[in-house]
Amino acid sequence: MPKIVNHEKRREQIAESMWRIILEKGMEGATVRGVAEEAGLSVGALRYYFKDQDELFVYAMRLVNERVTGRVMDIAARPLPPREKVIAVLLEIVPMDDERRAETDVWFSFLAHLKHRKDLDGIPEHAVYEAIQKLFGLLEAEGALRPGLDRELEAERLYSIIDGLALHAFLEPERLDPSMVRRVVRSAVEAITL
Amino acid sequence: MPKIVNHEKRREQIAESMWRIILEKGMEGATVRGVAEEAGLSVGALRYYFKDQDELFVYAMRLVNERVTGRVMDIAARPLPPREKVIAVLLEIVPMDDERRAETDVWFSFLAHLKHRKDLDGIPEHAVYEAIQKLFGLLEAEGALRPGLDRELEAERLYSIIDGLALHAFLEPERLDPSMVRRVVRSAVEAITL
Structure with a gap:
C-alpha cells in the first residue's frame, strides 16, 4: 500500500522550516532553496507544495x-x-x-x-x-x-x-x-x- | 590645487545611500556592492571610507x-x-x-x-x-x-x-x-x- 502523506501536515512542516530559518538568519535566508534544505526536501518536491516563495511566505x-x-x-x-x-x-x-x-x-x-x-x-x-x-x-x-x-x-x-x-x-x-x-x-x- | 574632499561628509552621503536602498528593497539590498552602486562609487572607493559592511551598518x-x-x-x-x-x-x-x-x-x-x-x-x-x-x-x-x-x-x-x-x-x-x-x-x- 502506498504511504499516505497528509498534504496539509506537510505544508505546515515546510512553513515551520521557514520559521526556523528566519529565527536563525532572518528573512535573507528564507529562499525556496534554503527552506527546502532545512525541510530535507528537494527544491522540486517543495514546489509540489508551494508554487513559489510568495505562496510559501503568505502561508507561513x-x-x-x-x-x-x-x-x-x-x-x-x-x-x-x-x-x-x-x-x-x-x-x-x-x-x-x-x-x-x-x-x-x-x-x-x-x-x-x-x-x-x-x-x-x-x-x-x-x-x-x-x-x-x-x-x-x-x-x-x-x-x-x-x-x-x-x-x-x-x-x-x-x-x-x-x-x-x-x-x-x-x-x-x-x-x-x-x-x-x-x-x-x-x-x-x-x-x-x- | 587638489580638490579637498570632506571625509566625514562623504561618509554621511554613503550612509544616506544605504538608507535609500533599505527603503526601496529592505536590508537584503544593502550590500557593499549595492550601496557603492547607489552612491555612484566603485567598491574599492567605498572601502576607503568603510572597511566592510558592518562598519557601514553601524555608522548608518x-x-x-x-x-x-x-x-x-x-x-x-x-x-x-x-x-x-x-x-x-x-x-x-x-x-x-x-x-x-x-x-x-x-x-x-x-x-x-x-x-x-x-x-x-x-x-x-x-x-x-x-x-x-x-x-x-x-x-x-x-x-x-x-x-x-x-x-x-x-x-x-x-x-x-x-x-x-x-x-x-x-x-x-x-x-x-x-x-x-x-x-x-x-x-x-x-x-x-x-
Missing part, C-alpha cells in the same frame, strides 16, 4: 496568525471574569517565553518584509488591532467597560501599549522582565474597566 | 540616531511649559510625515537585522527608553510630575505607547492618522503631569 505568515488566534480563542472560552479574561488574552499576545518570542520574531520579520511587497494577497492584516476591538466589544457586552470613555482613543492606546510591549519583549528580553509586562498590561486594562 | 545606524537626537535637543531647548515640551519631544519620535517614516523604516530594519547579529559593537541601544527616562527627569525637576506615581511602571507604559505608535504609524499610515497620534500622546502625558 497565516499559520503564525492561526496559531496565536487559536490560543486566544481557548482563553476567550474560559470561565473568567471579563477583566481577567481580557488581561489573559493580551498577555498571550505579548511574548514572555522563548516559544512566543520566536513567533514574534517571525511575525516582525514578515511585517518588515511586507513593507517592501505591496503585491501580495492573502496576508492577515492588523490582527492585534482587530483582537483589541473584539475585547472592547466583550467588555461592553458584559457591562465591564468604564462609562464615559473615548473608546476610539482608548482602543488606540491599548493597541500601542500591546504592540510596544511585544516589540520590547522581543528586542530587549534581558531588560524587560515578564513581571513588568504583566503590571503594565494589568494597569492598562484596569484603567478602562469597572 | 548611529547617524539616524544622531539626527533624531539632534531634533529632540532642539525642542528641549525651546521655552515651553514642561508638559508641552515633553509632548513635542515625543511627537518628534513618532513618525508623522514621509521623512520621519523613512527614518523609522530604516531604524526598524536595523533593529530586525541586529536580532541576528550579536557581534556588533558601537550600536546605539534603547535610545527611546533613555529619552523617556530623561523626560521623566525633566518633569520631576520642573515639579510637573504628578505625585504618587509608580515611576518605573509609568515609564515602561509611556515607552510602549511611543514605540507602539511609531510601529503603527510606520506600518499602517493609511489607518492611523496624525491627529489620533497627537491625541494618544497628549492623553498619555496628561495622565502623568500636573
